[in-house]
Amino acid sequence: MADAAHPSPRTDIIGWIRSWWSLQPVLVPFYALVLAFVVGGVLIAMIGVNPFEAYWALLRGAFGSWDRLAGSIARSVPFVGSALALAFAFRAGLFNIGAEGQLLVGGIAAAWVGTWSFMYDTPGIVAVPLVLLAGFVGGALWGGVPGVLRAKTGAHEVITTIMLNSIALFMTRWLINSKDPLVLRDPGASVPRTKAISPTARLGQLVDSDPPLTTAVFIMIALCIIVWYVLRRTTFGFETITVGTNPHAAHYAGISVERIIILAMTLAGSFAGLAAACEVAGNSYFFQPGTFAFIGFDGIAIALLARANPLAILPAAFLWGALLKGAPLMQQEADVSIDVVRIIQALVLLFVAADAIVRFIFRIKGGDEHHIATTATGWSST
Amino acid sequence: MTDYGTPMPTRLAPEITEDELGGRLRLRLGRRAVVGALFALTGIVLIVAVAPNISNTTESFAFEAPPDPLTFSFRPVTMIVVIGAIYVLTGIVSVVPRLDKVAFWCQIVSALLTIPLILTVSLALSTQSSTNVTNLLDESLLLSTPIALGAMTGLWCEHSGVINIGIEGMMLGSAGVGYMCYALLGDAETTFWLWVAIGIAMCTGALLAALHAVLCIRYQINQIVAGVVINLFALGLTGFLRSEVIVPTGFSKGRTTQAIALPLLSHIPVVGETLFTGGPLHFAMYAVVFLTWLVMFRTRWGLRVRSCGENPHAAETLGIRVIPIRYEAVILGGFIAGLAGAWFSMEAQSGFEDNMTNSAGFIALAAMIFGKWTPWGAFGGALLFGFSRALGSRLQFLGVEFGDFAIPSEFFQSLPFLITLVVVAGALGRAVAPAAEGQPYTPSK
Numbered sequence: 001m002a003d004a005a006h007p008s009p010r011t012d013i014i015g016w017i018r019s020w021w022s023l024q025p026v027l028v029p030f031y032a033l034v035l036a037f038v039v040g041g042v043l044i045a046m047i048g049v050n051p052f053e054a055y056w057a058l059l060r061g062a063f064g065s066w067d068r069l070a071g072s073i074a075r076s077v078p079f080v081g082s083a084l085a086l087a088f089a090f091r092a093g094l095f096n097i098g099a100e101g102q103l104l105v106g107g108i109a110a111a112w113v114g115t116w117s118f119m120y121d122t123p124g125i126v127a128v129p130l131v132l133l134a135g136f137v138g139g140a141l142w143g144g145v146p147g148v149l150r151a152k153t154g155a156h157e158v159i160t161t162i163m164l165n166s167i168a169l170f171m172t173r174w175l176i177n178s179k180d181p182l183v184l185r186d187p188g189a190s191v192p193r194t195k196a197i198s199p200t201a202r203l204g205q206l207v208d209s210d211p212p213l214t215t216a217v218f219i220m221i222a223l224c225i226i227v228w229y230v231l232r233r234t235t236f237g238f239e240t241i242t243v244g245t246n247p248h249a250a251h252y253a254g255i256s257v258e259r260i261i262i263l264a265m266t267l268a269g270s271f272a273g274l275a276a277a278c279e280v281a282g283n284s285y286f287f288q289p290g291t292f293a294f295i296g297f298d299g300i301a302i303a304l305l306a307r308a309n310p311l312a313i314l315p316a317a318f319l320w321g322a323l324l325k326g327a328p329l330m331q332q333e334a335d336v337s338i339d340v341v342r343i344i345q346a347l348v349l350l351f352v353a354a355d356a357i358v359r360f361i362f363r364i365k366g367g368d369e370h371h372i373a374t375t376a377t378g379w380s381s382t
Numbered sequence: 383m384t385d386y387g388t389p390m391p392t393r394l395a396p397e398i399t400e401d402e403l404g405g406r407l408r409l410r411l412g413r414r415a416v417v418g419a420l421f422a423l424t425g426i427v428l429i430v431a432v433a434p435n436i437s438n439t440t441e442s443f444a445f446e447a448p449p450d451p452l453t454f455s456f457r458p459v460t461m462i463v464v465i466g467a468i469y470v471l472t473g474i475v476s477v478v479p480r481l482d483k484v485a486f487w488c489q490i491v492s493a494l495l496t497i498p499l500i501l502t503v504s505l506a507l508s509t510q511s512s513t514n515v516t517n518l519l520d521e522s523l524l525l526s527t528p529i530a531l532g533a534m535t536g537l538w539c540e541h542s543g544v545i546n547i548g549i550e551g552m553m554l555g556s557a558g559v560g561y562m563c564y565a566l567l568g569d570a571e572t573t574f575w576l577w578v579a580i581g582i583a584m585c586t587g588a589l590l591a592a593l594h595a596v597l598c599i600r601y602q603i604n605q606i607v608a609g610v611v612i613n614l615f616a617l618g619l620t621g622f623l624r625s626e627v628i629v630p631t632g633f634s635k636g637r638t639t640q641a642i643a644l645p646l647l648s649h650i651p652v653v654g655e656t657l658f659t660g661g662p663l664h665f666a667m668y669a670v671v672f673l674t675w676l677v678m679f680r681t682r683w684g685l686r687v688r689s690c691g692e693n694p695h696a697a698e699t700l701g702i703r704v705i706p707i708r709y710e711a712v713i714l715g716g717f718i719a720g721l722a723g724a725w726f727s728m729e730a731q732s733g734f735e736d737n738m739t740n741s742a743g744f745i746a747l748a749a750m751i752f753g754k755w756t757p758w759g760a761f762g763g764a765l766l767f768g769f770s771r772a773l774g775s776r777l778q779f780l781g782v783e784f785g786d787f788a789i790p791s792e793f794f795q796s797l798p799f800l801i802t803l804v805v806v807a808g809a810l811g812r813a814v815a816p817a818a819e820g821q822p823y824t825p826s827k
Contacts, residue, residue, distance in 0.1 A: 342622075353604060
């Protein structure tokens, strides 16, 4: 709920201009990144490894060659979708931590449609959109359930999405494990997974990196821009943000809060589902639950790092992807556990959020403009 | 029309319009009637369809360990018909107006009767003819330990006005650091170092909570972000410590805490030995729940904590120092989360695996919301979850089959989540969180 101490619109604008003038929006995240790496470096030094050596390996692992750079970008693609799933719902005042489940359902829906027998004869121009649509719908279904429950019964989306995450995990595991009623399992494969989707339903590959960079990157960039546009420039986006800011005000203004809640959750789920479909159609070609481990979880952090701004999600997700892509080389060359990257990620998020710490250390002036972001939407709107 | 959010401090428009009031009344009547109708429908299905088709061999519930257990034998048909009749009765009572109180209790009883119903049907469908009920209860209590402890952490934080979604990270961090200390100090022969390690685990939880408190209270960052930071940080830190410290020590497995039998209670006939013998941290959980209730709702300090969560500015005018109280409450919660973490790596098993808490912290959060921010309610939520997990693995063990189709084990594994989902969506009314939750507090000058 809104705090009493909102800055007046006039000072807000002045603050915004001032902050733009002093490059603050860029400076604070940049210094936050530096600080996170310094603290991470101390940790690496503590186990007796030269932190510069480790970071050099990390850097080369992420950006060392065109292939590696492409791999970093490709690695960050699914994170965009899962972060959007959180960010969009966040704007409607909902805390969607169900991206994990929405990814799984979207992924299996895409894999299922992609292995329909007639798909093998269907040209790509039809097959690819069909697979993506299947992921979109699968995610939407799994996101819509908590939305409907929230709107109609008041069941809190934090509980329902956590439960649906686990249900999705076990459900998809059964679908691809089960042999007696053979559902989606590929009988020829040694590990439980679905059959590979039709070659015509696959996304075009741009660079043959690891993981391969596909046209999915354009889909995700477009999705971010569309979501940004919808939130900023359309009636629906305005209604969504109003409901997220103050559901009472929205209700008295004649906005159907229930409708917005259901729609926001459904759309949020569909973004995650679409990301999963891109992953199936672009990278793995079959469905395996392990592919999506932690993507939903990291999406929460990425969305918060980007302050739920759809456009800011792109660089935030890229940071995540690059760190994860570079980590194995760091482990290989400097013998530092991959988990250091997780610590650095946590620290980046910490320092970006707690910009007061960064401002204090680097003596950056100002910093009262961010009051809007400090009030968390709690569970109170149950 | 449901009510969104807590009432605004200033009422610009009437809170409840006539239209809205009508809608709400309809909804409230609707929920009871719908649940009742569902019960009636289930009852009719049970009597008409299930009972005639079920196998007619005698089954039994056992209440004691195998040699010569106390049993309760019954015919599944009788049992199902009786339960079905009670369901139908509940349905009738629920739609009759002016019987709200009666209907409420009928629905509670009917809900509880689902437990024997599920067990009966499963027994009838499986090849086994007996199942131990006391054990099932014991497993439920055991599995609800970390959930209940985590929920208490959440309660302390949220009643003081700080949202904590970092419970998961606090548990994981304390499980990892505690076990690491045990592995380093570890003298597998004595339990002294084990208890030191448990103490360290609790302190780790408190440290992580202190970090959360500093971020939320001193730096006033978004409290959900702070919680996510704690989760990420704990995940990275414990993974790092495991591969860099625990694994190199070569310490594979220590002792777990020794089971204790509660004096007197463990001598209760039939159920005492099973229910009142167990790990010390498990029993500590009961104490923590009880003390949380006692301190939070029956002492002056508890009232102060709650006032900070409801209206910090009003609390301040009464001379309560809001910020220290919030720090104290959050850090106290951290100690409790540390205890839950110690349960994972030093009581349930001896060892640490990456991400071993496996979203128990989030489930604890769910239990807390489920319990409407009360200690006993949250404990009930934890029990429900623990029970459905125990039931799931029990049914998996029984091997239930419908004709040729064996119900997959994945279904039973997802049972706790399904049951929680249904209960939360169907039976739970609106919950009201502490009003000032999530808002940073700046003292007035």
